[in-house]
Amino acid sequence: MTRIMSCRMSGIRTLALTFAFTFIALAASLPLVSAHEYKLGDLHIDHPWARATPGAAKVGGGYLTVTNNGTEADRLVSGSATFADKVEFHEMKTDGGTMVMRPVEGGIEVPAGETVELKPGGLHVMFMGLSEQLVEGEKRKVTLTFEKAGDVEVEFSVDKIGAKEPGGMEHDHGKMGYGTMNHDAEGHESMDHSGHGKSN
Ligand SMILES: [Cu+2]
Secondary structure: OHHHHHHHHHHHHHHHHHHHHHHHHHHHHHHHHHOOEEEEOOEEEEEEEEEOOOOOOOEEEEEEEEEEOOOOOEEEEEEEOOOEEEEEEEEEEEEOOEEEEEEOOOOEEEOOOOEEEEOOOOOEEEEEEEOOOOOOOOEEEEEEEEOOOEEEEEEEEEEOOOOOOHHHOOOOOHHHOOOOOOOOHHHHHHOOOOOOOOOO
């Protein structure tokens, strides 16, 4: 009797483990579905994505990860896109308790052997003077220029307006201090972008 019980128990445990592993496997594979990457010399660009914008928005945010597998630092210096007047690189910082956003002087450095992450609340690509809406589920071509590696055309996949991370992985950044600052297009509209031209 005891023997049968333990036999059944282990059977249930095996089943439970199988389920657990299946879920882990599924969860692990999900982000890969939407992930896309690019290689440019020693640089590896992972999953460029942009936030969807409301119809009238004139600015939009873009994000990506760059890994430099080389032995020399490189620098993301400029970009261009047919759907925006200008492509800039911004950083968000707290200045005297206020969240401010400003262009990064001289572009974004990608040190040798390191990964730089452009993400909501931090460094980001800013599409200025949008000529069309960034629609969720669509893709937008953008040319990125690195100081040494040169140009690469990548596709930004447009994720939903409130997205904080690609693929629906919404981590809570509130504890990091910028949770209250919803870094969406509306947030940008109300922010001071003087000096970047009031393009329309
Ligand atoms: Cu910005």
